[in-house]
Amino acid sequence: MTEITGAPVCPPAVTELRDRVAAFVRERVMPGEPVLDAGGPEAATLLRSLQREARAEGLWALPLPAELGGQDLPLASYAHVAEAEGASDHGPAALGSAPLLDALMLWRHGTPAVRDRYPARLAAGDLRACYAMTEPGVPGTDPFLTATRAVPRDGGGWRVSGRKWFTSAAADADLVTVLARTDGEAPDREGLSLLLVPARTPGFRVVRELPVLGAGGQWEIALDDVAVDAAHLVGERGEALAVAGERLQLGRTLRCLRWLGQARRAFDLMRERAATRTGSRGPLGDLQLIQRHVFESLLALRTTRPLVYEAVARLDAGLDARVEVGLAKVAAARTLQQVADAAIQVHGAEGLGPDTPLPALFRTGRAARILDGPDELHIASVARRALRMP
Structure with missing residues (x-):
């Protein structure tokens, strides 16, 4: 995976862990995507196997609380891992971070009976x-x-x-x-x-x-x-939206990080195609229109990433991050769609078929602009808050 430089840089203490996660996703999870995408018993068997491997390698449940059997990786550190993990839609499930939102919600807001019965089993992968x-x-x-x-x-x-x-x-x-x-x-x-x-x-x-x-x-x-x-x-009776708001801010930020990872994956595929594909007029990457796709994609990645990490920083500090999360969500969804679309264009007909992950990456980017709050919702919400700023 290409390093998309620019702020923020992965801290040295986290770099080795991020790279191990990236290698696990690239070498173990991505080859199994056709089976995992199809669902059914074979997919369930493969997912359980990947989860056992993640546990054995010390990569299981990195961001979940230690009280629930996780490794308590702080959000500011986990963010860099989440990019690598999210390069595949199946990465979070294979590495045990997928239950984070549900486990935290029940751990923080559940009754004693719920706290005793469910969050740890969710974190362990015994419940979904x-x-x-x-x-x-x-x-x-x-x-x-x-x-x-x-x-x-x-x-x-x-x-x-x-x-x-x-x-x-x-x-x-x-x-x-x-x-x-x-x-x-x-x-x-x-x-x-x-x-x-x-x-x-x-x-x-x-x-x-x-x-x-x-x-x-x-x-x-x-x-x-x-x-x-x-x-x-x-939570309390009648107070659902307070709990939901907490969940949504973290959930949207995590999805932005994973969309960044998928956009970087599409960018790598585009770069490789442009560098290795040769026609009668020479390498594809020598063509200016192809260079424009590469430039625009890199620009989108480098301008979106700081927005996402600004949301991470505010959430990690316990501050209100509604503006930052709204900006990040719109930017990250657009970036994934844009970069995947450019990568498909550079691949030509092959980019539309089953031999690359590009159709799935594009589909995720397009759906991301509607699911979990459409662009219009976030644009209006952020604009209203910006207009009230001193």
């Missing part, structure tokens, strides 16, 4: 979790219109009814955190709560897979009068 927020027919950018409802049940606890969609990894999840209205009526700004639903609970079902530009991994789920224990309320 997903997060269900958006709904069919409801703008994903407006949680106040959430239609899923949770009502108190006799004897305590809740009964949850509603439908969610574009829920990542729902088909294989053991636990689903569901955003539901427990009080008031839409579009009240108060009254939304988070409830942890075991996927085997009667009334919970996976409705269908929702391919994104032809690729799987997103699902629609239904909750039909699902009984949820009172101890499975995550």
Whole structure:
């Protein structure tokens, strides 16, 4: 993987670890991507094998808290590792960092019963979790219109009814955190709560897979009068958006880092193609239009990376990072789409086919501009805050 220089530089103490992770992803994970992308029993077997190898090499669960069996790598250090890890969509799962958001959320905001039962098992890879927020027919950018409802049940606890969609990894999840209205009526700004639903609970079902530009991994789920224990309320009643906001800031920043890793992967493929492909007029890289693709891609990478690390620095310091995360999210998604598109153009027809990862990288970049908050949401949110700045 090419080193995209410019601030910030990876600290020397982290460089060796980052390089080990990069080698693991490049040599172990990437060759298995066709199997992992296809899903099914063979993919599950390969993923378990990769996870055993990651544990054996001391690369498992690097950013997770030590109390949960992780290695407690601080965010400022893990950020450099996350770039290398994220060069493959399957890197975080293979290396045990994929449960970070769910494990932290339950560890920080779960009841004692939830804290004792689930976060460590998530960190160990024994359980899988997903997060269900958006709904069919409801703008994903407006949680106040959430239609899923949770009502108190006799004897305590809740009964949850509603439908969610574009829920990542729902088909294989053991636990689903569901955003539901427990009080008031839409579009009240108060009254939304988070409830942890075991996927085997009667009334919970996976409705269908929702391919994104032809690729799987997103699902629609239904909750039909699902009984949820009172101890499975995550955070305070009616305070879901505070917990969700904390999760979203970290989650978006981690995704930006991983998108950077994927953009660098596309850039490397483009560089190699331009340097090695020779036609009747000489090397492809001698053509000015190809050089322009390389230049524009490098410019995008070098200008986006500092934005992402500014968000990392503010989160690591415990500061409000909403402006920085919004800037980073838009820039990183655009950069991945732009660099992958340029790499496809340089590869020609081969870049559209199954022999390179470029179609998948482009698909991820395009989807990134909508999923987890469309560009327009972040642009408007950051602009409003900028207009209020002194």
